[in-house]
Each structure stands twice: as structure tokens, then as C-alpha cells.
Amino acid sequence: MYYSYCFATALLIIATLVPLIRHDSWVFRVFEYPRLQKLTLNVLLLAAGLIFYAHTTTNWVFIVLLTLNLAYLIYQVFPFTRFGKQQIIKSRFPSGDKNISLLIANVYQDNKNSKAYLNLITECDADVILMVETNLWWQQQIDVIGERYPHQLKIPLENTYGMIFYSKLELKDGSINYLVEEDIPSIEVDVQLRSGQWVKLYCLHPQPPVPQENPRSTERDKEILMVAKKAKECKLPVIVMGDLNDVAWSYTTQLFGKVSGLLDPRRGRGFFNSFNAKYFFLRFPLDHIFCSANFTLTGINRMQSCGSDHFPMCVNLQFDPPADELNEEPEADREDLELANEKINAAT
Template sequence: MKKAIPNLLFFIAVSVSLICLASYFAKWHWSLDLLSHFRFQYLVILSISTGLLIFLKRKKAILFTPIVLLLLIEILPFYFGGKKVVSTEDSVKLSSINLLSSNSAFSEVIAFVAATNPDILVLQEYNGKWHTALSSISSNYPYQLAIPQENNFGIAVFSKLPFSELKMVTMGSAQLPSIVGEFNLNGTKTTLIATHPLPPIGAEYANLRNNQLAAIAAFVQSNNHETILVGDLNTSSFSPHFKSLLKTTGLVDSRKGHGLQPTWPANITPLRVTLDHCLVSSRLLVKSRKIGERIGSDHLPIVVELGVN
């Protein structure tokens, strides 16, 4: 019995370490990319198992400390730094919600929107029943474009701020609708991109998602204005494809300084990963970033307050 517990801990640590290390080769295969999303979970499991092995005076525990340090180096920056907006008057509040097309908790979503009162509301998985259900709040947003679809890829943008233009665009080979609009953020011309790529389940969908992310990156590079990219990107902050998007565009993950704030799956807290994003130009400052409570969807909503440097 004395050996059983250390042996079990060692087995867990070895197994998680191998899975974690495999996830760093995510660039080469879609299945390894799926493993990259759970870096925080790997850190928790390895920290506990390694700590217990050290407590039990097992010298082999030292084998896992480099992986724990590697994960800490990747995760800790989300909890430090990040520029903050000082004045509330100079900020705009944006909320993004993946509604879940099969979700029927209409009153919960309406209550959440009423409570958070965003200036800009971005909705994914927006279909006909949601278009009808949210008519009571859409009237509060004079600038809007709604594209209801029954295939989980309908999308909508509602805004209290005036947009000079809101239009549907398709980026990437999947030809899914995204919405692009231009507005003034405290006198600064700003482009909003709302999008929802395919989930990377299988090689075909993964390639189509990556293609859409690359097309978005090319669009951002060609855009002369400040940029806000928001939506369920169906990739986590740890995927090499997501990191490539940041590197290519120079956009900043709004999580920096505010924590990981995982959003999916909403009903399984220990497995939650960071699928719902708000990425911003380096001139834009993130005053606050929060995730909302469960509102019937398999995603948690995000609420971000932004300003201009």
C-alpha cells in the first residue's frame, strides 16, 4: 500500500507530462491541437502530483518540475500586466455571447444583457428563434446587422454607438458569415470584426478554421484603423494557430492582466478552456474583462471594457 500511492502519482504525472509535451507539436496535426487547449489543467494536475511526490520524498519528482515551469511561464503572463483605462467615460463596453442555437433560456440571456448593458453586443449561433426572442432588446440598439442561420453559424451585431458601416463578409474557404463594421471609439476610427469559425473536429474542419483565421489575419493587416476582433474563435489561447494570429496581426489578447477566464464548456468547470475571445490593437486599452454566469448556453459570455491610449 505504501508503494501504491506513489506509483499511482508517478503514473499520473508521466501520463499528463507526455500528453502535455505532445500538445506542443499541435502545429503538425489537428488532434494534437485539441490537446493544446488544456494547458491550465495539465499545470494543476502536474503541480499536485509532483508536490505530493516531493512530500513523499520521491526523487523522481524532479523529472516533472521542468514541465511545471514551462506551463507556468506560458500561463502566468495572463495574470499580470495589461494596460488599464483610467476613466469610465472614455470606455466602451462590449459583450460577446455564443447563444447556442438549441438554447431556449431566452429570459436569462435578456436579463444578462439588461444587467451588463453593453454598448456593443455580438451574438453567435444566432438563428430564427433567437431573432424573435431578442426583438425586445434589439430595439435598444439602433445600429445593427443580424444574419440568422439554422446551421449554428448565424451571427449578429447590435450597437448603441453609431457605425458608419456594418456589413456581412466571408473570410476563408468555409464561406461562413462574419460581420465587419466601422465606428469611432473616442474619436479614433475603429474596425470591429465579429466572427465564428468552424470547430476543429476532424482534419477538414480544422483546416477550414485555420484558413479562416489566416484570412482574418490578412484582413487585419490590410486595415488602417484600430481593430477589435471578437467572437467564438473555436481555438484557445494556447493553440499555435491562435498564437500565429496574434503574431501576424499584432493584436493583443484582452485576457492579459485579467486571467485566463475560460468559457467552454460552461457546465463542466474543471474542463473549461478559452474559446471566446476579444483581441484588440495595441493602442486600445482593456479597462476590465469579465466572464458572465451561465445563461443556458454551453459557452459563458464575455464582457470587455475598452478605451484608447
């Protein structure tokens, strides 16, 4: 039993350190995901070591290593707990014509519970809806909301990377782009708030770095960072939303925040793990809504499961230009920009 404990401890510490290797192979990137799971296992192993093996002199090496590992994991997780500093402040004014509510839902293409999503759309009553993994069948099921959401962009695909986009708010300059891969679309569009203010919106769903999809993160990272640069150069307020197939704390998502200057409403409020809805012990924050520093947060909610492996996310933002002095806008240094350019220019 003691040898099993030692083996589990060694594996855990390796799993914690592997993401420090900045390699695009899925073998390294996949270990970025289960940070909470590693922290929980660390606590259990440390408790087991103190209770059952404290009398063993050699085991104190493992106890020290587990204590250091736990401290490192807590340091990584802390910004996304309610004790961390909020990156975007709470809205200072009642909801009004400067607000925009957004719903992001990965429906899981083979899921046929469209009725649950129609009920969700009614419940959330968002201004903008992005649904991904949508094929023609899903488009036909959801199109019944067209009267309420007259402004639309649709790319139904059978490869699990289709998108359908609905808006109550007026749109202009909408485009469907294939930034990195010819069969992975993204959306870029201007949305007009009820106040008349225009907002640039980017919608993404890049491939995850897993063997059955793509054995490396190169293409995903490239697309995410290309949008980060676009967001930074944009003169309008910016919102980025989608299933990024990357956790909120990965080095790529952190780099995205620095390069784009966009804010993560999760920080200081909770994890809002959106995947996997089917297994409570394997949940990560994969579905994101980021915004520029001239927004404040009116509300963020993880909605109920609708039969997919993802929980939908609903976020309500308020355009408030003076807030950019109060929000904690991330900034990129020269090393960050060099790394981003290296990834954007990587061969695919």
C-alpha cells in the same frame, strides 16, 4: 498503484509535449486547451511522488521529469495570471465618448433561456453586442432590443454558426463574409464612437478542431490569420471579437497577435475562462476581444451563465492614441509571417 502513478505521469508529460508538434490534426491541437488542468494534475502527481514514492530510487526520474514539466507549464500559464505583464494598460481617463463596451455571448443554439440573455443585455448595457450560435428562433427572441440597438447585422443559421450583431453606435460599410467556408460567416463593419472616431470591427466564429465538427484546425487557423492580416493593414483602430474556438495561449492565437499587432486584455489580468460553463474542471478561454494598441482597458468581466455552455464576456475599451507608446504591442518576425502565409494559403 505505483504502476498507475508511473502511467499517469507518462501520459501527462506526453500531453504537455504533444502541442509542440505543429500539425493541424485535432489529435495534436486538442492538447493545447487544458493547460491549467495539466498544471493541476502535475502538482498532484509531484506531491504524490514525494510523499509516497520518494524512497524508490527509480521514482526520482519521474520526480525530476515532473518538476521540469511543472516549470514549463508555469512558464506557459504565467502571462495570463495577475503576476504577468499587462499587454494593455488600464484606462487613464474616466469613461466618456471615447469608450466602447462590447458583449460577446455564445448562446448555445439549443438553449432556450432567452430571458436570461435579455436580462444580461440590460445589466451589461453594452454599446455593441455579438451573439453567436443564433438561429431564427434566437433572432426573434432578442429582436425586442431593437429600439435600444437600432443598428444591426443578422445571419441566423441552423448550423450553430449563425450570428446576430446589435449596436447602439452608428455603423457603416457592414459586410457579411464567408472567408474560408461557405456556411461559416464572419462580420466586418465600421463602428462610430460617440466622439466621432470610426473603429473597424471584425466578428468571428470559426469551427473548432474536434472530430464532430472538423478533424483539423486548418480552416480555423486560416480564418483567424486572414483577419490578422486584415487588421494589420487597416488604417482605423481595430477590434476583433468572437468565439475563436481557440485558447488564448495556443500557438495560433499567439501568431494571430504577432501578425495583427492586436492586444489581449487577459494578459496580466487572469484567464477569464469562458468555456465550459457546465463543467468547472474543463474551462478554457475561448471567447475573445482583441484591440489595437491605441486602446486602453476600462474593464473586463466574465458574466454569469445564461444556460449556455459558454459564459458571456463583457469588455470596455477606451480609444487613447498616445497609449500605443505604453502598451506592449506584439510584433511578428519573418518566420512568423512565413508561417502565417503558409497557413493562409493552405488547401481547404
